[in-house]
Every structure is written in structure tokens, then in C-alpha cells.
Amino acid sequence: MSFPILITGAGQRIGLALATHLLAQGHDVIISYRTRHPAVDELAAQGATCIAADFSDDHSIMQFIDELRSHTQGLRAIIHNASSWDCEANNSDYAQLFDDMMRIHAKVPYLINQHCADLLEQAEGYADVIHLTDYVVETGSPKHLAYAASKAALDNLSKSYAAKWAPKIKVNAIAPSLIIFNDHDDEQYKQKTLTKSLMGIEPGCQEIIAAVELLLNSHYITGRSLAIDGGRHLK
Numbered sequence: 201m202s203f204p205i206l207i208t209g210a211g212q213r214i215g216l217a218l219a220t221h222l223l224a225q226g227h228d229v230i231i232s233y234r235t236r237h238p239a240v241d242e243l244a245a246q247g248a249t250c251i252a253a254d255f256s257d258d259h260s261i262m263q264f265i266d267e268l269r270s271h272t273q274g275l276r277a278i279i280h281n282a283s284s285w286d287c288e289a290n291n292s293d294y295a296q297l298f299d300d301m302m303r304i305h306a307k308v309p310y311l312i313n314q315h316c317a318d319l320l321e322q323a324e325g326y327a328d329v330i331h332l333t334d335y336v337v338e339t340g341s342p343k344h345l346a347y348a349a350s351k352a353a354l355d356n357l358s359k360s361y362a363a364k365w366a367p368k369i370k371v372n373a374i375a376p377s378l379i380i381f382n383d384h385d386d387e388q389y390k391q392k393t394l395t396k397s398l399m400g401i402e403p404g405c406q407e408i409i410a411a412v413e414l415l416l417n418s419h420y421i422t423g424r425s426l427a428i429d430g431g432r433h434l435k
């Protein structure tokens with residue numbers, strides 16, 4: 201029996217592209233969303249199970265897990281995509297920022313993994329957990345300190361879970377740098393960002409879709425991080 205793939209934060213952008221692709225490939229898909237973007241209605245119309253979840257505190261995380269478990273007896277994969285790219289310049293309450301970053305990028309994946317391991321065990325063949333981290337796990341980020349630290353925590357969880365759950369459940373990270381700009385990004389920021397990688401392009405969501413497909417179809421990659429960063433580390 202084939203079980204659904206869960207994608208968190210799939211109401212827009214990369215998560216939405218992943219959900220759309222996996223549905224088109226014939227997978228059952230469950231998503232979490234915070235804002236009911238019109239795209240969520242479209243995913244529901246394509247057969248996705250869409251669960252509202254604002255991961256703002258422990259209770260709401262556990263409520264999501266309970267609702268998720270009411271929808272399925274198993275999971276083929278979990279893609280931890282939900283994220284907030286927040287920074288110190290936009291916050292004066294650093295304690296709150298740090299807690300928020302750690303919650304969405306490390307605590308949410310940790311609690312979902314801890315409480316849904318039994319669902320992954322039901323998968324036919326291999327199951328997968330994929331953590332969306334960030335290139336800055338390697339380098340840190342002077343402008344997104346708490347964000348980068350929280351993504352580094354998520355990267356570390358990938359290694360721990362890979363060792364804990366092998367061989368049945370493969371656990372990997374995907375560490376992108378620029379994939380898609382935000383609508384509010386101005387031309388100066390875009391040009392500056394494009395110069396940071398050797399490839400010098402805004403590659404788009406297809407790069408992450410291809411990386412997810414590689415991991416889902418591999419029988420021998422676990423505990424690793426796929427760097428999808430245009431050679432930024434060599435600039």
C-alpha cells in the first residue's frame with residue numbers, strides 16, 4: 201500500500217511546487233499551511249489533504265500531529281519545508297526571534313519526526329525524511345544569526361535520525377542558497393545576490409524538485425546534505 205508524502209508549509213513557493221509535482225507524479229500528498237493562499241484550494245482540488253497549522257507554540261504543533269495522524273495510517277516521506285527567513289535587523293526582541301527560529305526550523309521537524317516515526321515504518325520499502333536547511337549552515341550568516349543557527353540544528357538532526365532509523369528510513373538535508381527571490385526583493389538586492397554564486401542565476405523550484413526526486417529514489421543516500429547552491433562556496 202502506498203502512503204502519502206507530508207510537506208510542511210506548502211501553501212506557496214518551493215513547498216507548493218513540490219506538492220504540485222508529487223501529486224502529478226501520482227503520490228498522495230498531505231500539506232500543512234498557515235495562510236489559506238488560493239493555491240491551497242487548488243491543491244485540495246487536486247486531491248491533497250490540506251491541514252491548517254500555525255506552528256507558533258508547542259500546543260499547535262501537537263494539534264497538527266494529532267490531526268495528521270487522523271488522516272493516515274502511514275507515510276512514504278516527510279519533507280520539512282516550513283520556514284521563516286527572519287533576521288535581527290527586523291526584530292528588537294532577540295529572545296523571541298531566537299525561540300521562533302528554533303521552533304519552526306528545529307522543534308517542529310523534531311516533534312513531527314518523534315511522533316510520526318511509526319507512520320514512516322509502515323511504508324513499503326524505504327521511507328524518507330528530507331530537511332530543507334540552507335547553504336548558511338556551512339558558513340553562518342552575520343545578518344541572519346538565529347536563522348542560520350536554527351538551520352544548523354536541523355542539519356544536525358538529519359545526521360542523528362539517519363543513524364537512528366537506518367536502513368528503513370533514509371534521512372537527508374537539502375541545503376539551498378538562492379532558489380527563488382521574494383516578491384519584495386528589489387533589483388539591487390537581486391543583482392547583488394546573483395553575483396554570490398558561480399552560476400549567477402535564480403534557478404527556480406525545479407532544482408529542489410530534482411533533489412527531492414533523487415533522494416526519494418535513492419537506496420544508498422542517507423545522513424547527507426545535498427548542496428544546491430550554484431557553486432557559491434567557491435566564489
Ligand SMILES: NC(=O)C1=CN([C@@H]2O[C@H](COP(=O)(O)OP(=O)(O)OC[C@H]3O[C@@H](n4cnc5c(N)ncnc54)[C@H](OP(=O)(O)O)[C@@H]3O)[C@@H](O)[C@H]2O)C=CC1
Binds near residue numbers: 210211213285304377
Ligand atoms: N527560497 C529560497 O531561495 C531558499 C529557500 N530555502 C529553504 O527552502 C524552504 C522553502 O523556501 P521558500 O519556499 O522560500 O519558503 P517560504 O519563505 O515561502 O516559507 C514556506 C512556508 O513556511 C510557512 N511558515 C512560516 N512560518 C510558519 C509557522 N510559524 N507556522 C506554519 N507555517 C509557517 C509559510 O506560511 P505562510 O505562507 O502562511 O507565510 C510559508 O508558506 C525553506 O525551508 C527555506 O528556508 C533555503 C535557501 C534559499
Ligand SMILES: Nc1nc2c(c(=O)[nH]1)N=C([C@H](O)[C@@H](O)CO)CN2
Binds near residue numbers: 285
Ligand atoms: N524561508 C525562507 N528561507 C530563505 C529564503 C526564503 O525566501 N524563505 N530565501 C533565502 C535567500 O534566497 C538566500 O538563500 C539568498 O539570498 C534564504 N532562506
